[in-house]
Amino acid sequence: MTSANSQSMKPATVAKKLGIYLPATPQEFQDSVxxxxxxxxxxxNPPEWLAELRRNGPHPRPVVAQKLNVSIxxxxxxxxxxxxTTAEITALLQAPPAWLVAERSTHAAVRAEAQRVKDExxxxxxxxxxxxxx
Numbered sequence: 001m002t003s004a005n006s007q008s009m010k011p012a013t014v015a016k017k018l019g020i021y022l023p024a025t026p027q028e029f030q031d032s033v034x035x036x037x038x039x040x041x042x043x044x045n046p047p048e049w050l051a052e053l054r055r056n057g058p059h060p061r062p063v064v065a066q067k068l069n070v071s072i073x074x075x076x077x078x079x080x081x082x083x084x085t086t087a088e089i090t091a092l093l094q095a096p097p098a099w100l101v102a103e104r105s106t107h108a109a110v111r112a113e114a115q116r117v118k119d120e121x122x123x124x125x126x127x128x129x130x131x132x133x134x
Contacts, residue, residue, distance in 0.1 A: 074103035
């Protein structure tokens with residue numbers, strides 16, 4: 001299925017781009033080299049195993065962090081080192097432990113500060129772009 005001239009990716013790269021946990025994929029996927037065309041096909045028409053992984057997990061840490069609205073570092077500080085399923089994430093959200101509440105607050109503050117800095121820079125750039133009337 002892969003032509004000699006097409007670019008190919010390692011399964012770990014494809015799993016990262018698809019937002020799935022590589023060890024939970026079928027062995028056939030883990031042992032293969034995926035062309036760009038095959039990758040596009042996986043995105044456009046995901047097989048049942050891929051749809052199931054996206055729906056129920058286990059999810060990789062970046063996806064878990066995004067679903068919990070914390071940073072990956074926040075997950076580590078909270079003791080979450082492994083992939084979590086959708087059910088485990090839902091359970092954490094329904095009864096958030098103290099570390100999750102603290103990390104969500106920290107993450108929100110960091111994002112607000114980053115937005116403030118971005119807005120301030122945009123304001124300065126817009127002032128520079130305007131010709132002075134003096």
